[in-house]
Amino acid sequence: MAKKSFRQALNDALHSEMARDPRVIMMGEDLTGGAGANGVKDAWGGPFGVTRGLLGAFGPDRVRDTPISEAAFIGAAAGAALTGLRPIAEIMFVDFAGVCLDQIMNQAAKFRYMFGGRAKTPLVIRATYGAGSRSGSQHTQALHAIFTHIPGLKVVIPSNPYDAKGLLLQAIRDDDPVIFLEHKMLYDTVGEVPDASYTIPFGEARVVRDGKDVVIIAVGRMVSVAEDAARSLAAEGISASIVDPRTTSPLDEDTLVEVTEKIGRVVIVDEGNPRCGVAADISALLADQCFDALKAPIKLVTAPHTPVPYAPNLEDAYVPTPDAVIKAVKSIVKR
């Protein structure tokens, strides 16, 4: 089986689904190299290289560069979805969702409900997120908690190339608005990805690693942080399970409850800020449903309650690290 990058896996999914379904269209900033400029078309393959080749394969009617106007083009995408197209709209940095939040939160998320089930909104909004690229507070946030909070949205956060392709294909085929979050620092990571198409259901967590002393729940890039921590812990005789929910909405509560009841010690690691975050949300669920099985408090390893710093050393201190996870694990395994 071929090894492909996260970026290539997404590109695979976009190519194959656009070929299979003529209703799929794409829109976003710089997807095709800048429609208003005199430059080379598709020079970069999109701002992060994910959309390479799509303009040539499917033409400018289906792959559209937009002006810097999130409110307009996300609104247009929501409307296109209502009329029967299956749009994939890109928000270059998820932080820019602030500009179009009404279109996402009050429009797309509510259409099915407010139109009595007679409207469907098969919209995918792809966005990059996450720290590590020295891009500052307005280009680095992890806002999945905000989208998870809104009923009517599905929120998908792949952690590896295999999941990226399967989850994106599922997202495009899903009839509801899906926020598909791609961590910038994962694009170059590599893994085995089948050439054939496949979908991964939403609300289906992956058990990344089986262990018996503690379970580490992690999303997105934090899965590889958890894997690094688990390897160090194994060398010290502590055996950690790792579970990746893959989608925070819908959330695979059954798997999270099952592993918590089996193991009794939980650490949740999330790059989002701590207040009202996904880590706190999962923690409350487990504390309620697994109280008698828990042998220690649930530990949350998150970023601090600050904007993401621009200074490289401060950005590195901001993001949860394997050491922070190890420290949290050790604080509860001796109890």
Next chain:
Amino acid sequence: MSLIEAVTIPKWGMTMTEGKITQWMIGEGGSVTRGQEILEIETTKVTNVLEAAASGTLRQIVLAEGTTAPVGALAGVIADESATQAEIDAFIQSYADRIGSGEEGEGGASLPRKVSVAGGSLNLLEAGEPSDDIVLFLHGFGGDLTTWLFNQPVLAETMRTIAVDLPGHGDSSPVVGSNVVDEIAIAIEEAVTPIASGKIHLVAHSFGGAIAAALAARLPSRIGSLTLIAPIGLSKEMSRDFLTDFIAAERRRPLQAVLERLFADPSKITNDMVEGTLRFKRLEGVAEALSAIADAIAGDTGQKQSIGATLSALSCPVTLIWGDQDQIVPVPQQGEIPANATFVTIPQAGHMPQMEAAAIVNNAIIKTIAQAGT
């Protein structure tokens, strides 16, 4: 002179490069008899247990539970009481030096390769001594060549072996056509006969048994022996629910519940086995291909294939192996077993005795092949 014996990570499966120790069944200082189960190791399929190669005392555990180490790495030391700690330390040190020197593990890791057949390609894994005769492993419904994880390496020690991914499974492309069993047999014949000119000793599991019978009917003079593990096609009864539930399960928990029915001891199933099966089942076209095979295996009134007559007509050795706790294809009645077949029942094994009781199955295969003579 003290006897010091190494307990090392075994090589199970041609592509296995490392194993994870899940449990030491004896503590340090405990006494050990040769053949006693001492160490539980997790593979990509099931957890399996390593037996002690010598008697003595488990003097030292070198690799703790939860550790993953390369094949051949020293996990522990068995020695008799007369060995001094200094001798044990020196022994452990000599192992560290050996691994560090970059010496290849015995056999290295074979890699699977694809062979062109009409309509696509067949993936196969070859291992063992060069020879015109081969042992050909055919897995069952929904499986792949790694079914033979604990069997192919053992047979490869003395024979040339080939394990295939059946069409529509693993990395082999699916067949099209209304007679699924024949189409699959044709594809395998096309892939294998050019590369093996001598006798073909068939080892097949479950649905693979029907393919083996079809091959034996097509090429009677080429077949050296048949060892069939819980094959379909001998009795009317089987758990058709297993087939439909396997195809229907799209998520980890329901699929794990289905896979547990395959084993007498469900705790042997590893997370990797479930995840690997899920990844296979998700691929486009797999559900359709599996449904076509399921329809060929059983209908509302029971099994559709019938291999008894084909087996009875064979003059080569035929062995049937069954776990007595098989929930999928139950042990056939006396009258359903061909008179010329040797029947081996394995206690406390389910539908996958080649994994749950690998040593017994391997011995039965070797014995059957030996009966074929030259």
